[in-house]
Amino acid sequence: MGMESALIFLGTGSSGSVPSIRCLIDPSDPPCPVCTYSLSLPPHLNPNYRCNTSLLIEYYCQSDATRKYILIDAGKTFREAVLRFNMNPTLYVFSQIVLTHEHADAVLGLDDIRAVQPFSPTNDIDPTPIYLTQHSMDRMEKVFPYLVQKKHNEGQEIRRVAQFCWNIIADDCNQPFFASGLKLIPLPVMHGEDYICLGFLFGEKNRVAYISDVSRIPASTEY
Numbered sequence: 001m002g003m004e005s006a007l008i009f010l011g012t013g014s015s016g017s018v019p020s021i022r023c024l025i026d027p028s029d030p031p032c033p034v035c036t037y038s039l040s041l042p043p044h045l046n047p048n049y050r051c052n053t054s055l056l057i058e059y060y061c062q063s064d065a066t067r068k069y070i071l072i073d074a075g076k077t078f079r080e081a082v083l084r085f086n087m088n089p090t091l092y093v094f095s096q097i098v099l100t101h102e103h104a105d106a107v108l109g110l111d112d113i114r115a116v117q118p119f120s121p122t123n124d125i126d127p128t129p130i131y132l133t134q135h136s137m138d139r140m141e142k143v144f145p146y147l148v149q150k151k152h153n154e155g156q157e158i159r160r161v162a163q164f165c166w167n168i169i170a171d172d173c174n175q176p177f178f179a180s181g182l183k184l185i186p187l188p189v190m191h192g193e194d195y196i197c198l199g200f201l202f203g204e205k206n207r208v209a210y211i212s213d214v215s216r217i218p219a220s221t222e223y
Contacts, residue, residue: 003060003062005058005060008056010054011050011053011054013077017076017077018048038050051077052073052081053073053106053212055210063181064181068095068180069094070096073099073105075106075107077109079112082112095129097110097130098130098184099131099133101133105213113162123163130167131169131179132166146159147161171186173185173187173188173220185201187200187211188218189214189217189221190214193215199211
């Protein structure tokens, strides 16, 4: 592939993914065409079978001439997406993980990251850096305390879990950050009128604006 980079969409579906379970257990008359199409072929051959929205950035880092793999979001269907694509195993050695927000369709696959990290029964591995807002971090401490906790109490058994290094980013267009040498600019957008979700702007020669969950783009975010 040389010095080229690539974008791999691990999912482009809704929070409930496609097909909808409701359409399967209580089909409408006539049947929903979206879910009907999504079942017309096996999942790995069917573009209408859609997992939770997630993006894998395959990035050529010129500073050290290596390929980096940056994952944006790991939702409820992360494991299914990995099995479905069955791609080159090196694609799943994630250099960094970036979270758009802390809803289930963006974070509930984080527990499964341990399956693509090096095996160590004592968790003695380099942690994968994760970038997220303070609001999302506060939620992670409640949802995944065992992924955030670093110290064990006396007598507490060591269990193998995914190892992460948590990094707080600002939900501000004027405060970019770098993941594996790639500059990402946060794009705060409204996910409903009471919740802010992040998109990201990245790329040098070709710029990409990735926005997964949005109902409205505020004027302060528009470029």
